[in-house]
Amino acid sequence: MITIELEGRQIRVPEGLTVIEALWDTGHDVKRGIGCLSGLCGACTVAYLEAGAQRVKFGLGCQTVVAEGMNVIMLPYFPSRMARYDLAAMDNPLGELPEHYPELYACNDCKSCNVCPEWIHVANFVKSARDGEYAITADKVKDCHMCGLCASRCPKSIAPQYVGLYIQRACARGEAMPANLAKRLQEMAAPAYDTDFAGVMAMSDDELKDYCRKLACAIKES
Numbered sequence: 001m002i003t004i005e006l007e008g009r010q011i012r013v014p015e016g017l018t019v020i021e022a023l024w025d026t027g028h029d030v031k032r033g034i035g036c037l038s039g040l041c042g043a044c045t046v047a048y049l050e051a052g053a054q055r056v057k058f059g060l061g062c063q064t065v066v067a068e069g070m071n072v073i074m075l076p077y078f079p080s081r082m083a084r085y086d087l088a089a090m091d092n093p094l095g096e097l098p099e100h101y102p103e104l105y106a107c108n109d110c111k112s113c114n115v116c117p118e119w120i121h122v123a124n125f126v127k128s129a130r131d132g133e134y135a136i137t138a139d140k141v142k143d144c145h146m147c148g149l150c151a152s153r154c155p156k157s158i159a160p161q162y163v164g165l166y167i168q169r170a171c172a173r174g175e176a177m178p179a180n181l182a183k184r185l186q187e188m189a190a191p192a193y194d195t196d197f198a199g200v201m202a203m204s205d206d207e208l209k210d211y212c213r214k215l216a217c218a219i220k221e222s
C-alpha cells in the first residue's frame, strides 16, 4: 500500500493502480472524464505533483500510475473555441485558416502549451501551422487525443488541438478514403448494427455490466 493525496484527501491505495483505479478503489463514483480507459479518448486529464517535486505535471488518469507521496487531481473539461466550418464547401481550406483561427497568429512562442500527455511538442506544431507548413503540422499532430490540456495553458486562448484538427482535415480532403474506413462507414449507414444497438439499449444496468465484462474478456483473448 502507498499513501497519496487524491482530490485533496490523504488516502492509502494499493501500489500499481492508475489514478482512475485509485479513485474507484477509494469509493469515488467517477463517471465524468472517463471514456476508453486505454489512453485514446483524452477524456481523463489529471494534474499531479510527485513527492518532493516542484513542477506540476499533466497526464491521463487512465495511464498515470500513482506513486508514494503523489498529489493528484482530475481536471474538469476545459472550454475552448472550435471554429464552425464546412470543409467540403471551401475552395481553399488551408488558405482560410487565418480566418477561422486568427488567434493562432498571436502566439508568442511561450511554450506553455507543452503539457501534452502524448508527448507531442505542441509549441512546435503551432509554429509550423503559423508558418504555413501544413503537411508538417498534420504529421506532428497526428497522435493528438483532443484532451485540450494545451488549450488550458495558452495565455492567448489558442486551442492547438482544434487548429491541428482543422489542418489535418484540410490536408486529407483531397485524398482517397482508406478502403477499410469506407467499408465501415457503409456498414454504419446500412442497418447492419441496428439489431445489436437495440439489444444494448434494452439492457438493464446489470445486464449491460455483464455484457461489457464478457466483451472485454473476448477482446483480451483475441
Ligand code: FES
Pocket (backbone or CB within 6 Å): 033, 034, 035, 036, 037, 038, 039, 040, 041, 042, 043, 044, 060, 061, 062, 063
Ligand atoms: S479514459 Fe480515455 S484516455 Fe483515459
